[in-house]
Amino acid sequence: MAGHSKWANIKHKKAATDAKRGKIWTRLIKEITVAARMGGGDIDANPRLRLAVDKASDANMPKDNVTRAIQRGSGGLEGVNYEEVRYEGYGINGAAIIVDCMTDNRIRTVAEVRHAFSKFGGNMGTEGSVAFMFKHCGQLLFAPGTNEDALMEAALEAGAEDVITDDEGGIEVISAPHDFAALKGALEKSGFKAEMAEIIMKPATETVFAGDDAIKMQKLLDALENLDDVQEIYSNAVIED
Numbered sequence: 001m002a003g004h005s006k007w008a009n010i011k012h013k014k015a016a017t018d019a020k021r022g023k024i025w026t027r028l029i030k031e032i033t034v035a036a037r038m039g040g041g042d043i044d045a046n047p048r049l050r051l052a053v054d055k056a057s058d059a060n061m062p063k064d065n066v067t068r069a070i071q072r073g074s075g076g077l078e079g080v081n082y083e084e085v086r087y088e089g090y091g092i093n094g095a096a097i098i099v100d101c102m103t104d105n106r107i108r109t110v111a112e113v114r115h116a117f118s119k120f121g122g123n124m125g126t127e128g129s130v131a132f133m134f135k136h137c138g139q140l141l142f143a144p145g146t147n148e149d150a151l152m153e154a155a156l157e158a159g160a161e162d163v164i165t166d167d168e169g170g171i172e173v174i175s176a177p178h179d180f181a182a183l184k185g186a187l188e189k190s191g192f193k194a195e196m197a198e199i200i201m202k203p204a205t206e207t208v209f210a211g212d213d214a215i216k217m218q219k220l221l222d223a224l225e226n227l228d229d230v231q232e233i234y235s236n237a238v239i240e241d
Contacts, residue, residue, distance in 0.1 A: 027231050028056045029069045030082055030102045036073025043070075047181040051199065087113050088131055089124045092217040095207045095237040096130035097122065103229040112227050120220035134201035134234060137161070138180030140187065140194040144169030151192055158186035174202070203236035210240045 031052045039046035043053050049070070056066050082102040087110065089097050103109040114124050142151060148171060152163045155173045160183055162174040175183045177199050184197050209217045217237050224233050 024059050025056075025061050025065065026228075027102075028052060028059060028061060029065060031231065032056065032066060032069035033073040034082055034084065034102060036070045037075075038073075041070045041074035047178075050181055054197075085109065086127075086131075087124065088127065088129045089113075089117050089122055090130070091122045091220050091235065091237060092209065092213050093207065095209070095217060095235060096133050096203065097221075097224070097237075098131060098134060098201050098234040099224055099230055100232040100234075101227075101229040102231050109227075109229040112229065113224065116220070116223040116227060120223050121216055122220050131201070133205070133236060134203050136177055137200065137202050138175035138177055138183065139196075139198055139200045139202060140173040140175075140184060141196045142171040142173070142192065143195050146171050146192065150190075151187070154187055154190040154192060155183070158183045158190075200232075201234040203234070206236050206238045208238045208240060214239045 032049065035046060035049040035052050039048055041049070043050045053066055053070075082104055083106070085101050085103060085106060087099045087101065089099070091097050099113055101109050101113070116122075117124050146169075148163075148165055148169075151171055151173070155163050159179045160173050160175050164172040164174070166172070173183070173187070173194075180197075180199055184194070187194070218239050221233060221235060221237070221239075224230055
């Protein structure tokens, strides 16, 4: 199945992530801590923890930081007790936005998220107001030049739901969330290393932004991204260069 080019957006997101490594480490420590608290400290028996630890490795986080976060989450060390909370809202031209946070103070977090929305032309919505426009799924992204036929065969054999090629030759492999870890492992064994691999909220449709609206939308997304309690942002906005 073919899709429009999104590789530039993917590269932009990866570059932005790499540029904020210190903040990424903080977010990963939160994720590892919560994953260990919810599912235990054994990465072989806890797929969510395994994914978080893999991301920490990709971000070059020291192993001691990872170990301490697992210990805090599984009760071996004292630490802050984070809770997960999701906010939904609308950006420029009604674009849908989901903001996933981890916080030790809901009152502070909701105030900061609401302020970012209102300051940059968006609106906070109620629970469920935009989530129905997204699909919870695993997503693996492979660079243009990857052998499409071989990847598709390996992915479908390993339980992928869909394989999508964009106009630049980038390949997106989609799975059910509970199949993600096994699919990622099987593809790596077959020699396919994804540029990005995450469990995400994937928009069913996309809204393309250009010109002034693109600048305004990017400012809103950046403002939300820069909040300390924000872990992930999902949007159906596609910002054109």
